[in-house]
Amino acid sequence: VAKKSGRNSVFAFEKIMEDRVMRRAETEMALKRAIRNDSIVPYYQPLIDLRSGEIRGFEALARWEAGPNHIIPPSDFIELAEDAGLIVELSERLLRAACRDAMAWPDSIRLAFNISPIQLSDRQMGLRIMNVLMETGLPPQRLEIEITETALVRDMDSATAILGELQAAGIKIALDDFGTGYSSLSQLSKFRFDKIKIDRSFVTGFETDKKREDIVRAILGLGQGLGISTTAEGIEEDHQLDFLKSIGCDFGQGYLFGKPVSADETRQLLEHRGSAASAMDSSAA
Ligand code: C2E
Ligand code: MG
Ligand code: MG
Ligand code: MG
Numbered sequence: 001v002a003k004k005s006g007r008n009s010v011f012a013f014e015k016i017m018e019d020r021v022m023r024r025a026e027t028e029m030a031l032k033r034a035i036r037n038d039s040i041v042p043y044y045q046p047l048i049d050l051r052s053g054e055i056r057g058f059e060a061l062a063r064w065e066a067g068p069n070h071i072i073p074p075s076d077f078i079e080l081a082e083d084a085g086l087i088v089e090l091s092e093r094l095l096r097a098a099c100r101d102a103m104a105w106p107d108s109i110r111l112a113f114n115i116s117p118i119q120l121s122d123r124q125m126g127l128r129i130m131n132v133l134m135e136t137g138l139p140p141q142r143l144e145i146e147i148t149e150t151a152l153v154r155d156m157d158s159a160t161a162i163l164g165e166l167q168a169a170g171i172k173i174a175l176d177d178f179g180t181g182y183s184s185l186s187q188l189s190k191f192r193f194d195k196i197k198i199d200r201s202f203v204t205g206f207e208t209d210k211k212r213e214d215i216v217r218a219i220l221g222l223g224q225g226l227g228i229s230t231t232a233e234g235i236e237e238d239h240q241l242d243f244l245k246s247i248g249c250d251f252g253q254g255y256l257f258g259k260p261v262s263a264d265e266t267r268q269l270l271e272h273r274g275s276a277a278s279a280m281d282s283s284a285a
Contacts, residue, residue: 028084031077035090040064040077042098043260046269047112047231048252050245055273057110057144059253060098061260062090082118091115092128099136099143101263105270112144114176120147121155126165140170146197148176149187160191167194174231178219188226195251196223200234203254206243217247224248 034040042060049056064072081087095113102111119125133140145166163173172194175187180199188196198219202212216232223230232244235254244252261269 027080028086031080031084032086034064034066035081035086035093038093038097039066040090040094041263042094042101043262044101044266045253045260046258047110048257050241050249050252055109055270056251057112058102058105058266059112059146059260060094060114062094062114063260078116082116087116087118088122088128091119092132095129095132096136097263099132099138101266102138102142103136104267107142109270110142110144111138112146112174114146117148117150117154120159120162123158123162125162126169129166129171130169140166144172144174144195146174146176149178149180156190163191167192177233179215188222193228195229195231197231197233197253198249200254203232203234203240203244204236206240213243216244216249220247220249223250 040062043063044058044060046055047057047059048054062074062078064077066072078087081090098111098113102109115125122128129143129145130140133143145163147163167173173191174195174197175193176197177199178196179202196219198216202216202219206213220230229250231251231253232240232249233253235241235244235252235256237256240254241252241256258269
């Protein structure tokens with residue numbers, strides 16, 4: 001009896017594993033299809049100059065448009081794309097689409113674009129990005145590449161080579177989610193970033209935890225000391241904005257100014273406001 005039930009549980013286990021492998025294979029196929037038929041598109045969230053209140057750029061954030069009213073967030077497919085070896089293709093298509101969209105914006109409006117740590121092990125990365133810029137006509141000065149801290153940890157030599165190439169071409173490099181990753185300060189000493197994006201977790205919860213205010217103040221000091229501009233992520237409330245402005249944070253991003261929206265809505269937003277119009281009309285004066 002024991003032998004029999006043992007065998008059954010082995011079968012059951014195999015069945016579960018088989019289902020899992022099948023499901024994963026199906027999801028990968030669906031992802032590959034979505035990439036090839038451009039169902040994964042960039043949405044855009046405004047980046048605000050906190051001194052003037054003007055929109056100075058947009059961050060491209062990937063969205064999988066899986067059906068009417070069915071939008072899948074990047075947390076559900078970027079890692080899968082990385083694991084399935086699809087991230088390079090996905091990223092190149094997204095960048096091409098984003099550069100084309102940005103070409104329809106005023107010249108003063110920049111494009112921020114995220115790349116995965118894995119892509120910094122690809123020695124062709126710099127060339128790929130430059131090719132897309134040439135193909136679409138977007139000047140390198142209008143592009144900002146955002147990377148998370150883990151990116152540099154994986155393959156330091158390759159990462160610094162690629163980021164150096166991009167900077168030499170006039171592209172700005174931002175360190176994303178600052179303060180959350182592996183050894184933030186050591187990353188800052190290894191590469192000359194153009195900007196730091198302070199992670200949302202420090203901005204959320206100012207009211208409950210005064211230490212976070214002190215940390216943000218210290219990060220700004222660090223940025224100033226290094227001559228690097230600072231952007232605060234995840235600004236949702238007026239009092240957060242007021243505090244960040246009072247301590248001299250350069251740029252801000254968050255639902256208070258706008259959630260990520262489609263390319264069409266972005267163009268409409270820019271036409272309505274004009275590039276010089278204040279994005280803070282509805283919030284702080
Ligand atoms: P991220 O680069 O740090 O982007 C900021 C994230 O914070 C976005 O989430 C944005 O929608 C969200 N956010 C902005 N303001 C607020 C706010 O006020 N409140 C809250 N609760 N959230 C806010 P999203 O779009 O889900 O993207 C998540 C992450 O996925 C991004 O974090 C980025 O690391 C990654 N990602 C997005 N698009 C791409 C892409 O094209 N390539 C790669 N490699 N990664 C991407
Ligand atoms: Mg980002
Ligand atoms: Mg971030
Ligand atoms: Mg993030």
